[in-house]
Amino acid sequence: MPTVGFFTSPACRKHDMGNEHPECPERLDAIQDQLLSSGMEFVLRFFDAPQATRAQLERVHTREYIDSIYSRAPSEGIEVLDEDTRMCPDTLAAALHAAGAAVDAVDKVIAGEVNSAFCSVRPPGHHAERDKAMGFCLFNNIAIAAAHAREQRGLARVAVLDFDVHHGNGTEDFVAGREGYLLCSSFQSPLYPFTGTEELPDNIVNTPLEAGAGGDALRSLVENEWLPALEKFQPQMLFISAGFDGHVEDHMAQLRFNEDDYRWVTEKLREFADAHCEGRIVSALEGGYALSALGRSVVAHLKGLIGN
Protein backbone atom coordinates (compact mmCIF):
# COMPACT_ATOMS: atom_id res chain seq x y z
CA MET A 1 0.00 0.00 0.00
CA PRO A 2 1.49 3.40 -0.93
CA THR A 3 2.41 5.79 1.84
CA VAL A 4 0.54 9.11 1.70
CA GLY A 5 1.94 12.10 3.59
CA PHE A 6 -0.41 14.56 5.28
CA PHE A 7 1.20 17.98 5.60
CA THR A 8 -0.25 20.72 7.76
CA SER A 9 0.72 23.30 10.37
CA PRO A 10 -0.99 24.76 13.42
CA ALA A 11 -0.14 28.17 11.91
CA CYS A 12 -2.61 27.56 9.07
CA ARG A 13 -5.49 27.43 11.52
CA LYS A 14 -4.69 30.85 13.00
CA HIS A 15 -5.35 32.78 9.78
CA ASP A 16 -8.73 34.41 10.41
CA MET A 17 -10.40 36.90 8.06
CA GLY A 18 -13.19 37.75 10.46
CA ASN A 19 -16.74 36.78 11.29
CA GLU A 20 -18.75 34.89 8.72
CA HIS A 21 -15.91 34.55 6.22
CA PRO A 22 -16.39 31.19 4.46
CA GLU A 23 -12.63 30.53 4.30
CA CYS A 24 -12.54 29.91 8.05
CA PRO A 25 -10.28 28.02 10.48
CA GLU A 26 -13.04 25.46 11.10
CA ARG A 27 -12.41 24.05 7.61
CA LEU A 28 -9.23 22.39 8.87
CA ASP A 29 -11.07 21.10 11.95
CA ALA A 30 -13.71 19.50 9.73
CA ILE A 31 -10.99 17.68 7.79
CA GLN A 32 -9.27 16.54 10.98
CA ASP A 33 -12.59 15.29 12.44
CA GLN A 34 -13.29 13.16 9.39
CA LEU A 35 -9.76 11.77 9.42
CA LEU A 36 -10.31 10.59 12.97
CA SER A 37 -13.77 9.15 12.44
CA SER A 38 -12.77 7.36 9.22
CA GLY A 39 -9.68 5.74 10.71
CA MET A 40 -7.52 7.41 8.05
CA GLU A 41 -5.10 8.70 10.64
CA PHE A 42 -3.69 5.19 10.95
CA VAL A 43 -2.67 4.96 7.30
CA LEU A 44 -1.22 8.45 6.78
CA ARG A 45 2.17 9.86 7.73
CA PHE A 46 1.88 13.28 9.33
CA PHE A 47 4.32 16.14 8.77
CA ASP A 48 4.49 19.55 10.43
CA ALA A 49 5.06 21.94 7.54
CA PRO A 50 7.92 24.46 7.57
CA GLN A 51 7.65 28.00 6.17
CA ALA A 52 8.48 28.60 2.52
CA THR A 53 11.62 30.64 1.87
CA ARG A 54 11.80 33.86 -0.12
CA ALA A 55 13.64 32.04 -2.90
CA GLN A 56 10.83 29.48 -3.14
CA LEU A 57 8.15 32.19 -3.34
CA GLU A 58 10.15 34.13 -5.93
CA ARG A 59 9.98 31.27 -8.41
CA VAL A 60 6.32 32.25 -8.91
CA HIS A 61 5.74 35.73 -7.43
CA THR A 62 7.49 39.04 -8.11
CA ARG A 63 9.79 40.47 -5.44
CA GLU A 64 7.70 43.63 -5.32
CA TYR A 65 4.56 41.63 -4.62
CA ILE A 66 6.19 39.52 -1.89
CA ASP A 67 7.60 42.71 -0.30
CA SER A 68 4.12 44.24 -0.33
CA ILE A 69 2.62 41.23 1.46
CA TYR A 70 5.34 41.37 4.13
CA SER A 71 4.97 45.12 4.58
CA ARG A 72 1.16 45.04 4.72
CA ALA A 73 1.02 42.25 7.33
CA PRO A 74 -0.72 43.92 10.28
CA SER A 75 0.51 43.68 13.86
CA GLU A 76 -3.10 44.13 14.95
CA GLY A 77 -6.50 44.35 13.30
CA ILE A 78 -7.29 43.43 9.70
CA GLU A 79 -5.58 44.52 6.48
CA VAL A 80 -7.86 44.37 3.42
CA LEU A 81 -6.06 43.13 0.27
CA ASP A 82 -9.17 42.86 -1.89
CA GLU A 83 -12.87 42.55 -1.17
CA ASP A 84 -12.53 38.82 -0.39
CA THR A 85 -8.98 38.62 0.92
CA ARG A 86 -7.75 39.98 4.23
CA MET A 87 -4.74 39.63 6.51
CA CYS A 88 -4.86 39.30 10.28
CA PRO A 89 -1.65 39.30 12.38
CA ASP A 90 -1.31 35.52 11.86
CA THR A 91 -1.97 35.47 8.11
CA LEU A 92 1.58 35.91 6.82
CA ALA A 93 2.85 32.97 8.88
CA ALA A 94 -0.10 30.84 7.74
CA ALA A 95 0.56 31.68 4.09
CA LEU A 96 4.27 30.89 4.45
CA HIS A 97 3.49 27.53 6.08
CA ALA A 98 0.87 26.74 3.40
CA ALA A 99 3.39 27.28 0.60
CA GLY A 100 6.10 25.61 2.68
CA ALA A 101 3.95 22.51 3.13
CA ALA A 102 3.63 22.09 -0.61
CA VAL A 103 7.38 22.55 -1.13
CA ASP A 104 8.27 20.14 1.68
CA ALA A 105 5.81 17.61 0.24
CA VAL A 106 7.65 17.82 -3.10
CA ASP A 107 10.98 17.10 -1.41
CA LYS A 108 9.61 14.16 0.60
CA VAL A 109 7.85 12.63 -2.44
CA ILE A 110 10.92 12.98 -4.67
CA ALA A 111 13.12 11.55 -1.89
CA GLY A 112 10.76 8.57 -1.66
CA GLU A 113 9.88 9.15 2.02
CA VAL A 114 6.24 9.12 0.94
CA ASN A 115 4.67 8.11 -2.37
CA SER A 116 2.27 11.04 -2.55
CA ALA A 117 1.11 13.88 -0.34
CA PHE A 118 -1.89 15.99 0.60
CA CYS A 119 -1.40 19.45 2.12
CA SER A 120 -4.26 20.41 4.44
CA VAL A 121 -3.47 24.10 4.42
CA ARG A 122 -4.96 27.58 4.25
CA PRO A 123 -4.96 30.20 2.89
CA PRO A 124 -5.56 28.50 -0.47
CA GLY A 125 -3.50 29.52 -3.49
CA HIS A 126 -4.85 29.06 -7.00
CA HIS A 127 -6.28 32.57 -7.46
CA ALA A 128 -3.01 34.27 -6.44
CA GLU A 129 -1.31 35.66 -9.56
CA ARG A 130 2.37 36.48 -9.86
CA ASP A 131 1.78 40.00 -8.53
CA LYS A 132 -1.72 39.92 -7.06
CA ALA A 133 -3.61 38.50 -4.05
CA MET A 134 -7.25 37.71 -4.71
CA GLY A 135 -10.05 35.26 -3.98
CA PHE A 136 -8.84 34.29 -0.45
CA CYS A 137 -5.34 33.51 -1.85
CA LEU A 138 -1.96 35.15 -1.10
CA PHE A 139 0.73 32.82 -2.39
CA ASN A 140 0.07 30.22 -5.08
CA ASN A 141 0.94 27.11 -3.09
CA ILE A 142 0.59 24.55 -5.90
CA ALA A 143 2.42 26.68 -8.48
CA ILE A 144 5.24 27.23 -5.97
CA ALA A 145 5.43 23.47 -5.41
CA ALA A 146 5.43 22.69 -9.15
CA ALA A 147 8.12 25.32 -9.73
CA HIS A 148 10.21 23.86 -6.91
CA ALA A 149 10.00 20.40 -8.50
CA ARG A 150 11.00 21.72 -11.91
CA GLU A 151 13.48 24.50 -11.16
CA GLN A 152 15.10 23.12 -7.99
CA ARG A 153 14.64 19.34 -8.19
CA GLY A 154 15.33 19.06 -11.88
CA LEU A 155 12.12 17.54 -13.25
CA ALA A 156 11.66 18.59 -16.88
CA ARG A 157 7.86 18.32 -17.10
CA VAL A 158 5.25 18.86 -14.37
CA ALA A 159 1.46 18.97 -14.66
CA VAL A 160 -1.12 20.72 -12.47
CA LEU A 161 -4.71 19.43 -12.33
CA ASP A 162 -7.30 21.75 -10.76
CA PHE A 163 -10.85 20.57 -9.97
CA ASP A 164 -11.87 23.47 -7.72
CA VAL A 165 -15.25 24.94 -8.74
CA HIS A 166 -13.52 28.26 -9.52
CA HIS A 167 -11.08 28.81 -12.35
CA GLY A 168 -7.48 28.88 -11.08
CA ASN A 169 -6.56 32.15 -12.77
CA GLY A 170 -3.42 32.51 -10.67
CA THR A 171 -1.99 29.15 -11.69
CA GLU A 172 -2.89 29.88 -15.29
CA ASP A 173 -1.12 33.25 -15.01
CA PHE A 174 2.06 31.40 -14.03
CA VAL A 175 1.80 28.35 -16.32
CA ALA A 176 0.49 29.83 -19.60
CA GLY A 177 3.18 29.54 -22.26
CA ARG A 178 5.84 28.40 -19.76
CA GLU A 179 7.96 25.50 -20.98
CA GLY A 180 7.79 22.29 -18.95
CA TYR A 181 4.39 23.00 -17.37
CA LEU A 182 0.86 21.80 -18.21
CA LEU A 183 -2.35 22.97 -16.50
CA CYS A 184 -5.70 21.15 -16.83
CA SER A 185 -8.52 22.94 -15.07
CA SER A 186 -12.23 22.29 -14.62
CA PHE A 187 -14.50 24.97 -13.18
CA GLN A 188 -18.04 26.30 -13.30
CA SER A 189 -18.46 28.99 -15.94
CA PRO A 190 -19.57 31.71 -15.82
CA LEU A 191 -18.49 32.17 -12.18
CA TYR A 192 -15.88 34.10 -10.19
CA PRO A 193 -13.19 35.04 -11.27
CA PHE A 194 -14.78 35.08 -14.77
CA THR A 195 -11.58 33.96 -16.49
CA GLY A 196 -10.52 30.78 -18.28
CA THR A 197 -12.53 31.20 -21.47
CA GLU A 198 -10.11 33.33 -23.49
CA GLU A 199 -7.73 32.03 -26.17
CA LEU A 200 -4.64 30.53 -24.50
CA PRO A 201 -1.39 28.73 -25.26
CA ASP A 202 -1.79 24.99 -25.73
CA ASN A 203 -0.20 24.10 -22.38
CA ILE A 204 -3.50 25.23 -20.79
CA VAL A 205 -6.41 22.79 -21.01
CA ASN A 206 -9.47 24.59 -19.69
CA THR A 207 -12.61 22.48 -19.38
CA PRO A 208 -15.47 24.73 -18.16
CA LEU A 209 -18.74 23.26 -16.87
CA GLU A 210 -22.19 24.79 -16.81
CA ALA A 211 -24.05 25.38 -13.55
CA GLY A 212 -25.86 22.19 -12.57
CA ALA A 213 -23.28 19.83 -14.09
CA GLY A 214 -22.72 16.68 -12.05
CA GLY A 215 -20.03 14.10 -11.51
CA ASP A 216 -20.71 12.42 -14.87
CA ALA A 217 -19.62 15.64 -16.59
CA LEU A 218 -16.44 15.77 -14.50
CA ARG A 219 -15.63 12.13 -15.22
CA SER A 220 -16.21 12.65 -18.92
CA LEU A 221 -13.87 15.64 -19.20
CA VAL A 222 -11.17 13.87 -17.20
CA GLU A 223 -11.31 10.84 -19.52
CA ASN A 224 -11.72 12.74 -22.78
CA GLU A 225 -9.58 15.83 -22.22
CA TRP A 226 -7.29 15.65 -19.16
CA LEU A 227 -5.93 12.11 -19.55
CA PRO A 228 -5.18 12.49 -23.28
CA ALA A 229 -3.41 15.81 -22.55
CA LEU A 230 -1.37 14.10 -19.82
CA GLU A 231 -0.52 11.19 -22.12
CA LYS A 232 0.75 13.63 -24.73
CA PHE A 233 2.72 15.80 -22.28
CA GLN A 234 4.27 12.92 -20.30
CA PRO A 235 4.77 14.77 -16.99
CA GLN A 236 7.17 13.36 -14.38
CA MET A 237 5.07 14.50 -11.43
CA LEU A 238 1.44 15.55 -10.85
CA PHE A 239 0.17 18.45 -8.75
CA ILE A 240 -3.47 18.73 -7.73
CA SER A 241 -5.29 21.90 -6.77
CA ALA A 242 -7.85 20.07 -4.68
CA GLY A 243 -10.85 22.32 -4.19
CA PHE A 244 -14.03 20.66 -2.99
CA ASP A 245 -16.45 23.56 -3.52
CA GLY A 246 -18.02 21.80 -6.52
CA HIS A 247 -19.73 19.44 -4.04
CA VAL A 248 -23.52 19.38 -4.32
CA GLU A 249 -23.81 20.44 -0.65
CA ASP A 250 -21.50 23.46 -1.16
CA HIS A 251 -23.47 26.58 -1.94
CA MET A 252 -20.48 28.61 -3.14
CA ALA A 253 -21.48 27.47 -6.64
CA GLN A 254 -23.89 25.17 -8.49
CA LEU A 255 -21.99 22.05 -9.51
CA ARG A 256 -23.26 18.73 -8.21
CA PHE A 257 -20.23 16.57 -7.46
CA ASN A 258 -20.14 14.18 -4.52
CA GLU A 259 -17.29 12.49 -2.65
CA ASP A 260 -17.41 9.43 -4.94
CA ASP A 261 -16.59 11.73 -7.86
CA TYR A 262 -13.60 13.18 -6.02
CA ARG A 263 -12.38 9.67 -5.23
CA TRP A 264 -12.85 8.61 -8.86
CA VAL A 265 -10.91 11.53 -10.35
CA THR A 266 -8.16 11.06 -7.77
CA GLU A 267 -7.90 7.35 -8.61
CA LYS A 268 -7.63 8.15 -12.33
CA LEU A 269 -4.82 10.61 -11.64
CA ARG A 270 -3.07 8.17 -9.31
CA GLU A 271 -3.28 5.43 -11.94
CA PHE A 272 -1.71 7.81 -14.45
CA ALA A 273 0.98 8.79 -11.96
CA ASP A 274 1.70 5.13 -11.16
CA ALA A 275 2.15 4.37 -14.85
CA HIS A 276 4.09 7.49 -15.89
CA CYS A 277 5.34 9.50 -12.89
CA GLU A 278 6.64 6.88 -10.42
CA GLY A 279 3.43 7.56 -8.49
CA ARG A 280 4.52 11.08 -7.57
CA ILE A 281 1.57 13.35 -6.65
CA VAL A 282 1.42 16.44 -4.44
CA SER A 283 -2.07 17.75 -3.75
CA ALA A 284 -2.98 20.92 -1.88
CA LEU A 285 -6.32 22.07 -0.50
CA GLU A 286 -7.99 24.95 -2.33
CA GLY A 287 -11.74 25.62 -1.77
CA GLY A 288 -14.51 23.70 0.00
CA TYR A 289 -16.79 25.59 2.35
CA ALA A 290 -19.59 23.20 3.37
CA LEU A 291 -17.76 21.80 6.35
CA SER A 292 -19.20 18.28 6.53
CA ALA A 293 -18.93 17.78 2.76
CA LEU A 294 -15.39 19.14 2.84
CA GLY A 295 -14.27 16.65 5.48
CA ARG A 296 -15.87 13.70 3.67
CA SER A 297 -14.47 14.81 0.32
CA VAL A 298 -10.91 15.09 1.63
CA VAL A 299 -11.18 11.56 3.05
CA ALA A 300 -12.43 10.32 -0.35
CA HIS A 301 -9.52 12.13 -2.05
CA LEU A 302 -7.03 10.52 0.35
CA LYS A 303 -8.57 7.09 -0.33
CA GLY A 304 -8.08 7.78 -4.03
CA LEU A 305 -4.42 8.56 -3.42
CA ILE A 306 -3.97 5.40 -1.36
CA GLY A 307 -5.94 3.08 -3.64
CA ASN A 308 -7.31 -0.27 -2.63
Ligand SMILES: [Zn+2]
Ligand atom coordinates in the same frame (compact mmCIF):
# COMPACT_ATOMS: atom_id res chain seq x y z
ZN1 LIG B 1 -13.00 27.61 -5.22
